[in-house]
Amino acid sequence: MMKWNGIAAAVAFALILPAQADDAAERAAASQAAIQNFASTLQGELVAAMQKGGPVEAIDVCKQRAPEIAAGISEDTGWSVGRTSLKLRNPENAPDEWERAVLQNFDDRLAAGTPAAELTHQEVVTEGDDTVFRFMRAIPTGGVCLTCHGSELGGDIQHALERLYPNDQATGYAEGQIRGAFTVIQRM
Numbered sequence: 001m002m003k004w005n006g007i008a009a010a011v012a013f014a015l016i017l018p019a020q021a022d023d024a025a026e027r028a029a030a031s032q033a034a035i036q037n038f039a040s041t042l043q044g045e046l047v048a049a050m051q052k053g054g055p056v057e058a059i060d061v062c063k064q065r066a067p068e069i070a071a072g073i074s075e076d077t078g079w080s081v082g083r084t085s086l087k088l089r090n091p092e093n094a095p096d097e098w099e100r101a102v103l104q105n106f107d108d109r110l111a112a113g114t115p116a117a118e119l120t121h122q123e124v125v126t127e128g129d130d131t132v133f134r135f136m137r138a139i140p141t142g143g144v145c146l147t148c149h150g151s152e153l154g155g156d157i158q159h160a161l162e163r164l165y166p167n168d169q170a171t172g173y174a175e176g177q178i179r180g181a182f183t184v185i186q187r188m
Ligand code: HEC
Pocket: 055, 056, 058, 059, 060, 062, 063, 064, 066, 067, 083, 084, 085, 087, 088, 089, 090, 091, 093, 139, 140, 141, 142, 144, 145, 146, 147, 148, 149, 170, 179, 180, 181
């Protein structure tokens, strides 16, 4: 009897595990697609605004459109999709405890040699009565980002940022560092 139970358990295990793995892979891929949509929409609008009105005008695009685009994708997917960071510009993007730990882990993995563009983390997390699938992808600091997140900001940019974000911590970055991360929560 023990033997059959063992075999039954082994069979059940073999059947369930790949199904769960498939489910996680699908959820991760869908999270990546939502993030890609967010990243490319925002990047497109940011670049267009920089070309049209210069960086000071583009600050308004980031302020207005980044939260709007995130809210739109969250509504379309039914998930929570956003951006976060350990050094914030907009305090509304503050990480929760889980996100903070993942961001710290990304910094550690970057220091150990993994390029920022390759850093992701996914996990099924129990939060109170809810079980959620959470996914994060690091956001590398590129050259164009330094205009508003670097060490030497133009005077007009600095003034605009001080006015809009009196507690801005999101400057002093160098190319290749992790500026923050996209974060997705899917209810299961
Ligand atoms: C024209 C100025 C400007 C440029 C260029 C810019 N940003 Fe930002 N960034 C902002 C502003 C303004 C916010 C605050 C947006 C908000 O209020 O949600 C912000 C917020 C962020 C956030 C959200 C976390 C936080 O600190 O609130 C991330 C992540 C981020 N930027 C990454 C980048 C990356 C990566 C690049 C380059 C591809 C970039 N930014 C280029 C102005 C800029």
